[in-house]
Amino acid sequence: MLQFYEKCKKAVIEGDSDLALKLATEAIDKNKPVLDVIEKGFVKGIEEVGRLWEDGTFFLPELVMGAEAIKKALSLLNPILSDQQTKGFKKGKVVIGTVEGDVHDIGKTLVATMLSASGFEVYDLGFDVGVDSFIEGADKWGVNCIASSALLTTTMQKQRGIIEKLKERGIRNKYTVIVGGAPCSRKWADEIGADGYAKDAVSAVTLVGKLIGGD
Numbered sequence: 321m322l323q324f325y326e327k328c329k330k331a332v333i334e335g336d337s338d339l340a341l342k343l344a345t346e347a348i349d350k351n352k353p354v355l356d357v358i359e360k361g362f363v364k365g366i367e368e369v370g371r372l373w374e375d376g377t378f379f380l381p382e383l384v385m386g387a388e389a390i391k392k393a394l395s396l397l398n399p400i401l402s403d404q405q406t407k408g409f410k411k412g413k414v415v416i417g418t419v420e421g422d423v424h425d426i427g428k429t430l431v432a433t434m435l436s437a438s439g440f441e442v443y444d445l446g447f448d449v450g451v452d453s454f455i456e457g458a459d460k461w462g463v464n465c466i467a468s469s470a471l472l473t474t475t476m477q478k479q480r481g482i483i484e485k486l487k488e489r490g491i492r493n494k495y496t497v498i499v500g501g502a503p504c505s506r507k508w509a510d511e512i513g514a515d516g517y518a519k520d521a522v523s524a525v526t527l528v529g530k531l532i533g534g535d
């Protein structure tokens with residue numbers, strides 16, 4: 321199995337979308353554990369791409385190709401992931417999105433998938449979502465939780481913006497607000513007055529379960 325994860329990782333590092341898609345298909349056909357294939361294979365690949373980009377080995381085209389490869393694989397694997405999980409009664413409603421000015425949506429989509437697979441009703445606003453849109457969505461769908469993702473140190477300020485706007489409107493207590501994304505931390509969540517932070521999709525499910533799901 322380790323060798324298979326390595327192949328998935330390599331396909332993303334090499335930006336080979338066709339191979340990524342082929343491996344995702346093979347994982348489904350051979351009934352491999354989808355969450356592990358994603359996290360121990362494809363996600364490890366995009367993390368390595370990020371590292372190689374940071375140290376100057378890769379340039380933007382390689383970063384984009386790596387992202388395209390993992391997105392291709394996830395377009396097949398995410399729906400399967402939802403089906404593999406047990407679906408019970410709806411535990412609560414969550415609106416999620418990547419903040420304004422930020423197009424990174426791979427991790428956010430994974431969190432959204434895992435939450436809905438775990439029984440939450442999830443409204444995914446996509447990426448580059450303005451503060452007002454989060455709040456309008458929360459209001460429209462009557463959610464319990466507002467979840468935002470930010471991958472850039474610049475855009476993470478918008479997570480603070482969501483909380484400030486809720487306070488300004490006098491509705492901060494109406495919603496549980498959680499944050500995530502690579503530059504975020506428990507400390508960041510505390511600093512901006514969020515109710516929670518989780519480092520990955522699996523712990524996001526545990527967190528939301530604790531905060532709104534009655535777990």
Ligand code: B12
Pocket residue numbers: 363366367369370371373374380383384386387421422423424425426427428430431467468469470471472473474498499500501502503517518519520521522524
């Ligand atoms: C893929 C990628 C891209 C792709 C994004 C494609 C897409 N559709 O998402 C593309 C090529 C478009 C891109 C563009 C850019 N990128 Co980029 N990118 C990355 C990379 C390599 C991987 C991100 C990723 O998908 N990781 C995999 C997922 C699964 O992990 P994740 O996103 O962290 O999500 C997990 C957790 O964080 C958590 N989580 C995520 N969201 C949430 C939300 C909640 C509520 C919770 C609870 C948890 C949670 O759960 C997720 C699943 O486990 C990172 C490097 C890195 N290591 O993060 C750089 C990185 C984020 N990018 C970076 C930069 C600088 C850029 C650009 C500015 C580059 C440029 N010069 O144009 C642009 C910005 C464009 C913009 N305006 O947004 C920097 C940011 C530096 C910084 N300090 O701000 C990074 C860190 C690279 C680096 N090492 O320097 N990028």
